[in-house]
Amino acid sequence: MKKGKKGITIHDIAKTLNISASTVSRSLNDHPNTNIHTKKLVQKTAKKLNYNLNSIASRLRSGRSNTIGLIIPRLDREYFSNVIYSIETNLYQRGYNILICQSNENFEKEKASFQTLLRNKVAGLVVSISKETIDSKFMENVIAEGIPLIQFDRVLKGVKGNKVINDNFGAAYQAVSYMIAQGYTKIAHYAGPLHINIFEDRFLGYKRALKDHGIAFRKELVIQQGLSKDEGELITSRLFCKPDHPEAIFASSDYAALGAMIRLREMGFSVPADIGVCGYANEPFTELFGLTSIDQYSSEMGKTIAKTLLESIEEKDVPDIPKTITIEPKLIPRKSTQRQVNSAV
């Protein structure tokens, strides 16, 4: 690689036109107090010389940044990549770019990511915490320093500041209620790690739905862990080999639900006639398998995050009241829970 030649600066433009760099800067930034002729001339010359702004210098001097930092567990998760797709698309329209860090579900890397993004003087931060995250000190520092921060989906509830979350409780409640209405009563729950808010809320929604329909909650029907297809299969094998097995499964993950479906069929059960199955997240394959699931509106999530964050950034002087925006997920009923043949799908 050749060493990069130095680029054109506003000083080069200034020299070419025999004016000062200040005037060039003002012309390029559409400053009100600039002669329209000078402005046009400068802009023409800039184009001719193939000038390109040095954002780094600009940022240093002005203190303004149009970069938003993102910290998420992993990019290779359908939901996250969809949300980020949406965040980027929405921010781009407003002139912002995204600097992405992955925590890889690791608290140390998450902390390092915060530091990196702060060093880069991002205009704002978007965070979805790792599974390991318990300590919120770092996040609170960021907020204390006045840098707009939004938590989404997986959040630390104790932390002040903006949050955009899914109504996991409500969605779980709705799903389980729907399953009960379909005639399933003994419903198992593949729950995931309950110390993370989203799984906890789903669990609570499940529990509440049972209660509200007069069904006794039974601890042994709740299995922590169980997010992958393999775990789903394993748990199912264990749970359904006894004669008093459950009639339905509400899983906190589509993958686990899928694993369950596959294993159930292998074990000779019919889904949905014998056993009903419902997943969570509406992964693309759920449609293909006729698996009832819950759509989380990732694009709406991204849009809301972008909008809320930009509000905080652009009204930086107004102290903004921490708010939590809740998005209502949507139950997508499909064949896997359709016990009552004549009910709508």
Add this chain to the structure above:
Amino acid sequence: MKKGKKGITIHDIAKTLNISASTVSRSLNDHPNTNIHTKKLVQKTAKKLNYNLNSIASRLRSGRSNTIGLIIPRLDREYFSNVIYSIETNLYQRGYNILICQSNENFEKEKASFQTLLRNKVAGLVVSISKETIDSKFMENVIAEGIPLIQFDRVLKGVKGNKVINDNFGAAYQAVSYMIAQGYTKIAHYAGPLHINIFEDRFLGYKRALKDHGIAFRKELVIQQGLSKDEGELITSRLFCKPDHPEAIFASSDYAALGAMIRLREMGFSVPADIGVCGYANEPFTELFGLTSIDQYSSEMGKTIAKTLLESIEEKDVPDIPKTITIEPKLIPRKSTQRQVNSAV
């Protein structure tokens, strides 16, 4: 939002210790000519004052950057999000961060992304072109300016510079040969837009495999377009309603292949006994459906990109010879092409 208080600078540390900012800078950067005591003292004080480097200032002065720019069509595509997951993970270990822009398959946005990333003085660029991209001027400028650039997967072959690509030709050749070995001869190809290198290469691999096995190529069996599930279904309806329909489908997309499988079954065909189906990309659902597909080793791709790019960056003075690295995808045979019952899966 409160206006951010100004942070601690090296000048604050200097003042505290009654030394010069230069010494502070050198201490923090482990410069060889610094007294070990001063160094430790400075580092301790920095920690105590909660100092955090201003990367922007550092970058401006030093001209060094540890940010890599990425331009990809869309983040919400399994393959891309997986590759980027891997790129980020590998770059992070070497102290680099990623600034991501999506082209959204739009040439104008792609060009704008180049500009943004150049303005941000990224240390290097990773690009996978949009479907619309034909003009390579922008990319050539970047290379001419001496900024390390790597194209991956979807590339403009005419452009000099490093590339990391998948052997689409070889994989397609292998897949089609395998299908022929399974006893399918009349094989249709759902090809996608042939002006993009990856689809063209798959098409050529398909064609060549036919030829090498003495099967006549028939233009009417190649359908351009056909990347989505819906398109797959549509094309299948059309193609398989006639009595002289094909015996197998080699699709350039798993989604199209899936659509085909679903429709074929609806039409009363048995897969694989009547019709064999093969997709491309080994999306997660292919395993679940027993759909034969081709794995593209996204994590290997990401790792190779990171490694190659860092080599270019860190040997910036050595003119590097443009190279193309080819990754061999792997055929994953599953039930959907298993016509010969006794053959290995």
Add this chain to the structure above:
DNA sequence: TATAAATATGAAATCGGTTGCACAAAAATA
């Protein structure tokens, strides 16, 4: 016409680090 206000520009400071150069002090060598 005299004065006030608005417009347009340049000089210089600034953002927060990094780095070349000069130089003093310490260490190594003669």
Add this chain to the structure above:
DNA sequence: TATTTTTGTGCAACCGATTTCATATTTATA
């Protein structure tokens, strides 16, 4: 002990833009 080399430090310039302030010029108002 005299001389050279090595260490360690500070000063000041610098990266490339933005922005304050002063000033000259033009336009609007009294």
